[in-house]
Amino acid sequence: MKIETRAVHAGRQIDSTTAAVAAPLHLTTTFERQADGSYPTGFEYIRDANPNRNALEACISELEGGAAAAAFASGSAATMVIFEALSPGDHLVAPEDLYWGIRVMLKEHFADWGLETTFVDMTDTTAVERAVRANTRLILAETPSNPMIRITDIRRVAEIAHQAGAYFACDNTIATPVLQQPLALGADLVVHSATKYLGGHDDTMCGLVVAKAENPLFQKIRKLQKTAGAVPSPFTCWLTLRGIQTLPYRMRAHCENALQVAAFLNQHPRIEAVLYPGLPDTAGYQIAAKQMSLAGGMMSILVQDDREAAMAVAAKVKVFTRATSFGGAQSLIEHRASIEAPGTKTPDNLLRLSIGLEHADDLIADLAQALK
Ligand SMILES: *Cc1c(COP(=O)(O)O)cnc(C)c1O
Numbered sequence: 566m567k568i569e570t571r572a573v574h575a576g577r578q579i580d581s582t583t584a585a586v587a588a589p590l591h592l593t594t595t596f597e598r599q600a601d602g603s604y605p606t607g608f609e610y611i612r613d614a615n616p617n618r619n620a621l622e623a624c625i626s627e628l629e630g631g632a633a634a635a636a637f638a639s640g641s642a643a644t645m646v647i648f649e650a651l652s653p654g655d656h657l658v659a660p661e662d663l664y665w666g667i668r669v670m671l672k673e674h675f676a677d678w679g680l681e682t683t684f685v686d687m688t689d690t691t692a693v694e695r696a697v698r699a700n701t702r703l704i705l706a707e708t709p710s711n712p713m714i715r716i717t718d719i720r721r722v723a724e725i726a727h728q729a730g731a732y733f734a735c736d737n738t739i740a741t742p743v744l745q746q747p748l749a750l751g752a753d754l755v756v757h758s759a760t761k762y763l764g765g766h767d768d769t770m771c772g773l774v775v776a777k778a779e780n781p782l783f784q785k786i787r788k789l790q791k792t793a794g795a796v797p798s799p800f801t802c803w804l805t806l807r808g809i810q811t812l813p814y815r816m817r818a819h820c821e822n823a824l825q826v827a828a829f830l831n832q833h834p835r836i837e838a839v840l841y842p843g844l845p846d847t848a849g850y851q852i853a854a855k856q857m858s859l860a861g862g863m864m865s866i867l868v869q870d871d872r873e874a875a876m877a878v879a880a881k882v883k884v885f886t887r888a889t890s891f892g893g894a895q896s897l898i899e900h901r902a903s904i905e906a907p908g909t910k911t912p913d914n915l916l917r918l919s920i921g922l923e924h925a926d927d928l929i930a931d932l933a934q935a936l937k
Pocket of ligand 1: 759
């Protein structure tokens with residue numbers, strides 16, 4: 566079945582006791598044990614498993630074409646648990662423009678813990694090959710990446726990882742399973758910040774790991790989920806599952822709007838560059854065309870001159886909201902370098918745009934006046 570149909574039905578069934586069509590929200594922390602000591606529904610305690618989390622995990626696993634999924638309290642927690650499932654002394658290859666918070670986690674926590682990371686330009690597969698060592702256990706990529714919107718060749722990096730005997734994890738937050746299916750292209754794990762497009766309404770934080778097979782790495786991830794408990798609440802799972810029902814249609818509208826906004830900005834004299842894989846003159850276009858069905862709703866722009874010029878554009882928007890995060894109905898604009906930290910490689914004149922579900926004409930008009 567097509568993804569529109571699967572997004573509506575995956576992980577959902579009519580409630581057997583009430584016939585409720587919308588999924589019931591089970592806030593219970595604990596489940597009754599039978600006189601013989603058994604748990605006939607399989608549920609014992611909220612942290613181990615619960616109906617709303619199981620439903621969300623079944624849904625994302627089906628949409629990504631995985632064998633299993635584990636839900637976490639945030640995208641950051643989901644990624645952290647992948648690192649924790651490795652061992653001290655292991656080596657990891659990660660993109661140099663990796664999501665800022667996760668880069669900090671690797672540099673300031675996991676380095677001390679004994680996990681060595683080499684940061685590379687993930688679009689340069691020769692550099693990725695060179696970075697691999699005998700103890701490389703994981704290659705992590707983000708494509709499109711945040712905030713440089715770089716495109717990694719998933720198939721090629723998966724081959725490099727597997728030749729090295731390493732796992733390949735792909736952050737699919739920006740593309741979502743609607744636009745890109747990393748597991749089918751060779752990835753072993755997909756990770757999501759469901760806080761973004763999957764939730765889709767700027768109102769809930771959640772992370773997901775999907776595994777192509779229940780391999781030893783995923784078994785460890787599942788164990789850490791249950792024992793360490795960096796898990797989402799049932800309500801978070803319920804909201805995320807609800808968001809996913811409309812994901813394919815939202816993604817289509819985000820992509821249509823983004824393509825129009827990108828075309829407008831690309832010919833604007835005050836814009837030095839538009840980083841958007843839907844534009845034929847951008848670096849990742851060819852690979853994106855191979856592995857994504859549409860180019861997504863996220864772009865970054867480099868404003869002519871400097872940081873002040875970029876800040877001035879962000880200061881003047883009226884329909885866009887100046888805020889971090891992305892993937893909701895409202896369009897957002899953000900000066901990334903100043904939210905990251907001193908020492909970031911993000912250009913000072915870069916603004917990241919999350920193109921929302923407003924009409925493209927209104928978004929273009931807003932940017933046009935802000936760029937005057
Ligand atoms: C937001 C984001 C994260 C972190 O997710 P949280 O849910 O905010 O913890 C990780 N990776 C990418 C690509 C993101 O955009």
